[in-house]
Amino acid sequence: MIKTNDKKKGFTLAELLVVVAIIAVLVAVSIPIFTSQLDKARASTDAANVRSAKGAATTDYLSNGYEGTTVTYYYDAANGKVTTDLTAAKAFDVYGKSTKDIDLDKATGIPKDQIVSITISESGTTAAWALGKSTSGDATGDSEDNDTVAALKKLAGLTWDDIKAAVTGDSGASLAHGTLVKDGDKIYLVFGYQNNYGKKEATSMADLVAKYPQFIEEVTNSTPVISESSMKSGSNAGITIKGGSITYYDGVYYSAAQDIIYGNGEKEDPTQTGRWFQIK
Structure with missing residues (x-):
């Protein structure tokens, strides 16, 4: 077998x-x-x-x-x-x-x-x-908060209640560049500067925005955010960065205090110029 x-x-x-x-x-x-x-x-x-x-x-x-x-x-x-x-x-x-x-x-x-x-x-x-x-x-x-809006809401140290008495007083109130103020579930940024905001003419931050749009804005998902890489590379050449635009630079948020037009290849360190101010 x-x-x-x-x-x-x-x-x-x-x-x-x-x-x-x-x-x-x-x-x-x-x-x-x-x-x-x-x-x-x-x-x-x-x-x-x-x-x-x-x-x-x-x-x-x-x-x-x-x-x-x-x-x-x-x-x-x-x-x-x-x-x-x-x-x-x-x-x-x-x-x-x-x-x-x-x-x-x-x-x-x-x-x-x-x-x-x-x-x-x-x-x-x-x-x-x-x-x-x-x-x-x-x-x-005002879509769901993006990273920038959410981060600034956490960063804000003032609320409307904190400044209401001063703003609605006889002399109004001065708010520094980069000041963040929360009012309800919204966040506002003082990117410009002027003395004596308010003077009994405002009952909310929205009222201040309506009166001083060149100095104060509500921060939303449509607020311009300039990338750190474009700031450092100079790729903003030829465009106008609007006052109130935001950038996150070396771990810190800054806002443009005015409209800025960059020249060819112009780089900018927001920590070393009077055109940008730290947000706080």
């Missing part, structure tokens, strides 16, 4: 472990590459929308004879058109993808769940990501 060997050969445990280890290494290497490429794709999409917004806004500005005036446009990526109607803009579908400020699109702010706002004036053209939608789906200018 002929005997046959019925045993079937297979992989040993050691061989299986080697294969699993190789697969794990390949996955560990490929995930960061995939994530990086995805981030680049999102940034490219956002940059393309900014360029389209600038083109549409410039065309409308010139064709309608707005030269010499300041006009703010809001871009609707769904149809490639712009509008100056803020109410209509709040209903646009948001299309920003990037979760961090990107330098290549020359637009301030974080694109994620925002639309592009373009302001054209005699001093030039600026772009900003703005008007994000709230988590409930309602279009508002």
